Amino acid sequence: xxxxxxxxxxxxxxxxxxxxxxxxxxxxxxxxxxxxxxxxxxxxxxxxxxxxxxxxxxxxxxxxxxxxxxxxxxxxxxxxxxxxxxxxxxxxxxxxxxxxxxxxxxxxxxxxxxxxxxxxxxxxxxxxxxxxxxxxxxxxxxxxxxxxxxxxxxxxxxxxxxxxxxxxxxxxxxxxxxxxxxxxxxxxxxxxxxxxxxxxxxxxxxxxxxxxxxxxxxxxxxxxxxxxxxxxxxxxxxxxxxxxxxxxxxxxxxxxxxxxxxxxxxxxxxxxxxxxxxxxxxxxxxxxxxxxxxxxxxxxxxxxxxxxxxxxxxxxxxxxxxxxxxxxxxxxxxxxxxxxxxxxxxxxxxxxxxxxxxxxxxxxxxxxxxxxx
Numbered sequence: 001x002x003x004x005x006x007x008x009x010x011x012x013x014x015x016x017x018x019x020x021x022x023x024x025x026x027x028x029x030x031x032x033x034x035x036x037x038x039x040x041x042x043x044x045x046x047x048x049x050x051x052x053x054x055x056x057x058x059x060x061x062x063x064x065x066x067x068x069x070x071x072x073x074x075x076x077x078x079x080x081x082x083x084x085x086x087x088x089x090x091x092x093x094x095x096x097x098x099x100x101x102x103x104x105x106x107x108x109x110x111x112x113x114x115x116x117x118x119x120x121x122x123x124x125x126x127x128x129x130x131x132x133x134x135x136x137x138x139x140x141x142x143x144x145x146x147x148x149x150x151x152x153x154x155x156x157x158x159x160x161x162x163x164x165x166x167x168x169x170x171x172x173x174x175x176x177x178x179x180x181x182x183x184x185x186x187x188x189x190x191x192x193x194x195x196x197x198x199x200x201x202x203x204x205x206x207x208x209x210x211x212x213x214x215x216x217x218x219x220x221x222x223x224x225x226x227x228x229x230x231x232x233x234x235x236x237x238x239x240x241x242x243x244x245x246x247x248x249x250x251x252x253x254x255x256x257x258x259x260x261x262x263x264x265x266x267x268x269x270x271x272x273x274x275x276x277x278x279x280x281x282x283x284x285x286x287x288x289x290x291x292x293x294x295x296x297x298x299x300x301x302x303x304x305x306x307x308x309x310x311x312x313x314x315x316x317x318x319x320x321x322x323x324x325x326x327x328x329x330x331x332x333x334x335x336x337x338x339x340x341x342x343x344x345x346x347x348x349x350x351x352x353x354x355x356x357x358x359x360x361x362x363x364x365x366x367x368x369x370x371x372x373x
Contacts, residue, residue: 021112023105025097026081026090030109033061034074040300041142043075044106044118046126048148049212050175052084053077055198056123060280065288072301076118078109080125082207089206096210099125099218103132110140119295123147123280124178124251125215131237132221138238143298145291147244147279148251151221151258171209172199181248184276191281223261236263242294243267246275246282268294 017032031053036042047056057077061070080102082090090096097105106129110118119142120130127149134141176185176196185192199208224234241262245255252271259269270290275282295301 019112021105021109023108025101025105026094028081028105028109029079029084029087030113031077031079032074032113033077034070036074036114037072040073041117041119042113042115043069043073044110044115044120044130045075045077046120046122046129047077047079047083048124048126048179049215050172050179050195050199050203050208052079052203054085055195055202056126057121057280060284060287063284063288065285066291069288069292069295069301073119073295076109076113076115078106080211082204083211085202087204087207089204090210096214098214099128100132102214103129103136106130106133107137107140116140117142119298120144120146121291122149123278124150125211128215128218128221131223134237134239135221135223135235141239143239143294144237144241145244145294146241146258148249148255148277149243149258150251150254151223151261152254153218153220154216171205171212172196174212175199175208178250180277181246181250183248188276191276221258221261223258225261226263236261237266240266240294240297241268242270242290244270244272244279244287244290246272246277246279248275249277249279251277 015033015035019030019032021028021030045053045057047053060066061075081097082088109115117140120134122130122145124147127146128151130141130144131146131149131151134144176192176199179195180188180192223236226234226236243255243259243262245252249255255269259267272279272283272286275286279287292301
């Protein structure tokens with residue numbers, strides 16, 4: 001029997017399972033939260049450099065606005081090798097996996113936990129890893145929420161600066177400048193001090209150096225935006241994607257560039273106002289609301305309440321848009337067969353600052369919807 005959303009509420013009990021999964025590229029520490037639900041994907045998370053699943057996502061998933069989601073979905077948090085709390089130093093001679101190899105560890109994780117498909121939520125390095133995973137295993141990914149994703153390889157100047165600045169001293173500062181914008185670093189001393197403490201005390205520093213080097217050695221994702229009437233077999237994500245970045249994040253340019261390469265019919269770009277480098281920390285309520293809409297667009301949680309974002313509509317310099325329920329229309333394609341659910345794409349209507357409608361004759365620029373909130 002397939003339970004409806006309201007029935008899940010009455011039987012929900014949180015369960016947390018910690019496990020180490022052996023892969024050809026090293027041991028991956030995972031944390032599973034919730035009770036498996038038939039015919040539903042699992043939410044799969046992956047953290048950024050300098051963080052682990054706890055310092056990156058614990059506060060967000062504990063937020064009151066995320067409880068409606070966690071009642072209905074199992075969450076699988078994945079830690080890169082040696083990045084979990086209290087991790088021992090990786091063995092001498094161990095070759096840290098590349099970003100590509102880390103993405104190839106994920107099918108092994110899914111098989112270990114008997115996970116059939118996932119909705120990905122990741123940030124920074126983790127967003128790159130999940131994007132690569134979705135490119136190589138599209139049948140396992142139903143949707144991706146990618147925060148601060150950078151589809152480009154590291155630039156030569158960045159590589160040279162990291163190469164010659166002295167690893168032991170530079171890594172915490174490098175990670176801080178990767179996670180936070182200059183405005184946050186200069187003005188939000190408490191936040192920076194908190195995360196500097198996390199970086200230097202919660203993460204094994206030798207292991208962290210290896211993860212940072214792996215991320216800085218990443219290659220281009222080489223994704224390409226399909227064009228109308230153009231090449232059909234271009235390399236692009238097959239699943240719906242939500243790209244998220246804070247308006248004062250150091251990753252803004254990288255995310256804008258990535259958005260320009262995405263499939264415009266399946267991508268939404270969310271630029272969050274008054275938000276720094278970690279939206280799940282700065283604006284957890286808004287991110288949770290956007291995540292709910294995204295999940296609804298995939299055909300799940302049809303009865304979820306959507307109120308907070310529609311009350312906090314914010315104008316941006318280029319456009320005025322909120323994820324308003326009256327503007328979000330999901331088109332469910334009903335499947336036959338017991339236990340199967342309708343799927344949909346999220347169609348977010350847009351309006352410009354003058355409230356004029358978006359011209360429908362420009363699919364390459366309008367379908368890849370930009371939302372400011």
